[in-house]
Amino acid sequence: AQSVAQPEDQVKVAEGNPLTVKCTYSVSGNPYLFWYVQYPNRGLQFLLKYITGDNLVKGSYGFEAEFNKSQTSFHLKKPSALVSDSALYFCAVSSQTGANNLFFGTGTRLTVIP
Amino acid sequence: KAGVTQTPRYLIKTRGQQVTLSCSPISGHRSVSWYQQTPGQGLQFLFEYFSETQRNKGNFPGRFSGRQFSNSRSEMNVSTLELGDSALYLCASSLGIAGDKQETQYFGPGTRLLVL
Numbered sequence: 001a002q003s004v005a006q007p008e009d010q011v012k013v014a015e016g017n018p019l020t021v022k023c024t025y026s027v028s029g030n031p032y033l034f035w036y037v038q039y040p041n042r043g044l045q046f047l048l049k050y051i052t053g054d055n056l057v058k059g060s061y062g063f064e065a066e067f068n069k070s071q072t073s074f075h076l077k078k079p080s081a082l083v084s085d086s087a088l089y090f091c092a093v094s095s096q097t098g099a100n101n102l103f104f105g106t107g108t109r110l111t112v113i114p
Numbered sequence: 115k116a117g118v119t120q121t122p123r124y125l126i127k128t129r130g131q132q133v134t135l136s137c138s139p140i141s142g143h144r145s146v147s148w149y150q151q152t153p154g155q156g157l158q159f160l161f162e163y164f165s166e167t168q169r170n171k172g173n174f175p176g177r178f179s180g181r182q183f184s185n186s187r188s189e190m191n192v193s194t195l196e197l198g199d200s201a202l203y204l205c206a207s208s209l210g211i212a213g214d215k216q217e218t219q220y221f222g223p224g225t226r227l228l229v230l
Contacts, residue, residue: 032216034218036221041223042223042224043118043120043204043221043222043223043224044204044206044221045221046218046219046220046221049216049218051216090157092157094216101147101159101162101170101172102147102149102157102159102219103159104156104157104158105156106156107156107157
């Protein structure tokens with residue numbers, strides 16, 4: 001079975017500081033991991049994904065994520081947070097049993113304080 | 115290239131009614147997936163369609179159904195609405211390479227359904 005955990009419901013950081021949004025996963029086989037962001041009254045926007053290769057994945061809007069197999073983690077990071085980064089962030093893992101469905105974490109609300 | 119579009123954006127229905135939601139994928143995308151988002155259950159996979167066939171299904175009752183047309187547009191239908199069906203319904207499209215779990219899914223803005 002596949003599952004994703006986002007241990008923090010909410011993360012607050014000051015503008016200009018680095019941010020980290022945590023994600024751990026559980027899958028059988030190779031993990032395919034994704035980060036999405038959701039702004040109010042909007043759908044999900046794709047940020048980045050890990051398939052294979054380098055453990056550090058770079059994505060949109062200056063975000064990156066680090067894949068750590070031993071810790072089964074895929075934390076989202078950004079060196080310098082912007083107020084406009086305030087949103088709901090979802091980590092997701094691709095199913096290993098079916099075709100094209102994603103298992104999502106419960107989401108982490110990021111607030112960047114000016 | 116235009117993104118995923120969903121209509122209508124907002125919908126109010128009463129218990130017992132049925133509803134049909136529509137999704138137009140990104141041009142060239144052949145796979146369409148549907149998700150339900152609620153505060154209590156989060157984001158849950160409903161089903162996926164590829165080449166007019168349901169390829170995968172989540173754990174939802176039979177009241178939830180869908181279909182896909184030859185132009186890859188998809189509709190989902192919910193019959194005999196219940197209060198708990200109030201949610202944001204998101205559609206996502208991807209290229210649809212069969213069995214490719216690495217594909218990126220691109221989401222539409224969603225349809226917010228309120229059941230009274």
